[in-house]
Amino acid sequence: MNLTVLGAGAWGSALTGLARFNGCPVQAWSRHGELTLGAAIDRCDVLLSAISMGGVPETVRKIQALGLSPHTVIVSATKGLDAATLQTPSHIWHDAFPQNPIVVLSGPNLAKEIEDGLPGATVVASVQATAAQRVRDVFASDRFRVYTNADPLGTELGGTLKNVIAIAVGVCDGLKLGTNAKSALITRALPEVVRIGTHLGGQRDTFYGLSGLGDMLATCSSALSRNYQVGYGLAQGKTLHQVMENLQGTAEGVNTTNVLMRLAEREQISVPISAQVYRLLNGLVTPQDGVVALMDRELKPEWWADEAKD
Numbered sequence: 296m297n298l299t300v301l302g303a304g305a306w307g308s309a310l311t312g313l314a315r316f317n318g319c320p321v322q323a324w325s326r327h328g329e330l331t332l333g334a335a336i337d338r339c340d341v342l343l344s345a346i347s348m349g350g351v352p353e354t355v356r357k358i359q360a361l362g363l364s365p366h367t368v369i370v371s372a373t374k375g376l377d378a379a380t381l382q383t384p385s386h387i388w389h390d391a392f393p394q395n396p397i398v399v400l401s402g403p404n405l406a407k408e409i410e411d412g413l414p415g416a417t418v419v420a421s422v423q424a425t426a427a428q429r430v431r432d433v434f435a436s437d438r439f440r441v442y443t444n445a446d447p448l449g450t451e452l453g454g455t456l457k458n459v460i461a462i463a464v465g466v467c468d469g470l471k472l473g474t475n476a477k478s479a480l481i482t483r484a485l486p487e488v489v490r491i492g493t494h495l496g497g498q499r500d501t502f503y504g505l506s507g508l509g510d511m512l513a514t515c516s517s518a519l520s521r522n523y524q525v526g527y528g529l530a531q532g533k534t535l536h537q538v539m540e541n542l543q544g545t546a547e548g549v550n551t552t553n554v555l556m557r558l559a560e561r562e563q564i565s566v567p568i569s570a571q572v573y574r575l576l577n578g579l580v581t582p583q584d585g586v587v588a589l590m591d592r593e594l595k596p597e598w599w600a601d602e603a604k605d
């Protein structure tokens with residue numbers, strides 16, 4: 296099985312390493328490399344995109360112009376939302392290549408730990424079970440456990456939405472608010488993610504699995520997370536510009552928060568934690584005042600019978 300990986304950043308490189316560890320022939324394409332996109336996608340059985348969200352629409356358009364075999368399985372490993380269409384990356388791939396099987400790969404996968412050979416697990420999700428199984432077999436090894444799942448949208452949204460929460464948790468730690476506050480924040484963020492994710496079409500159970508809660512725990516508890524680092528830096532009084540300038544790689548949560556707020560307004564979904572992250576990123580609130588705004592919210596039961604309520 297020939298694999299092509301698009302994007303040679305942290306995640307593309309880690310996934311390339313996992314496939315090579317299994318003896319899978321891999322071509323790695325980067326916009327800065329010598330391999331042309333045409334040569335990279337020629338005769339590949341599996342095409343995996345680990346390009347950051349901002350580059351996905353452009354790369355999809357280029358591949359459309361070049362032409363892709365309808366038998367190629369497309370794997371989207373990007374965690375983001377498109378600012379122009381508000382769509383997920385796998386949706387963009389599917390719109391452009393409706394004949395091709397689409398698989399989402401997402402889970403608690405800090406690239407650095409995978410590069411270091413530490414054990415981990417992920418999810419490959421597709422409405423076509425055989426496509427998910429083929430992708431599973433490319434990456435699964437005794438150091439990387441790969442689970443299949445039939446809910447690509449829920450899998451993708453879990454990995455995308457937790458980046459917003461990781462910014463909030465970075466703020467919490469940067470302000471040294473303690474373990475109680477951090478636990479409360481992550482726990483209350485979960486129903487928020489479930490509310491958004493199920494409204495947009497993901498299945499509830501998926502958000503409690505590896506690609507939802509699992510990824511939220513990984514990203515919210517590690518200083519390796521770029522999104523966590525964004526929140527942490529803002530809490531230390533840095534501007535967003537200063538934080539982004541010093542960041543190694545992409546923090547998708549910044550763009551995702553802005554897109555999410557447009558989606559939440561359009562769909563009338565209540566997103567109190569994400570709304571404070573949005574206000575912070577856009578200079579409308581200080582980190583301290585964002586905390587006060589969340590703590591001062593109206594008191595309520597922990598669970599409503601109607602999950603759409605916050």
Ligand SMILES: NC(=O)C1=CN([C@@H]2O[C@H](COP(=O)(O)OP(=O)(O)OC[C@H]3O[C@@H](n4cnc5c(N)ncnc54)[C@H](O)[C@@H]3O)[C@@H](O)[C@H]2O)C=CC1
Nearest residue numbers: 302303304305306326346347350373374404405406544545
């Ligand atoms: N780093 C990690 O631990 C993980 C990252 N991800 C996700 O994978 C995606 C990529 O993340 P990283 O590799 O960490 O980011 P990165 O910043 O290290 O690499 C991004 C890659 O996208 C490419 N790219 C950006 N714009 C492009 C364009 N217009 N055309 C072609 N290529 C373009 C860059 O050249 C680079 O190869 C993100 O959506 C991220 O959320 C998912 C799981 C783990």
Ligand SMILES: O=C(CO)COP(=O)(O)O
Nearest residue numbers: 402403404405520521522
């Ligand atoms: O998605 C990730 C871990 O699963 C990586 O998180 P960051 O993009 O915040 O580094």
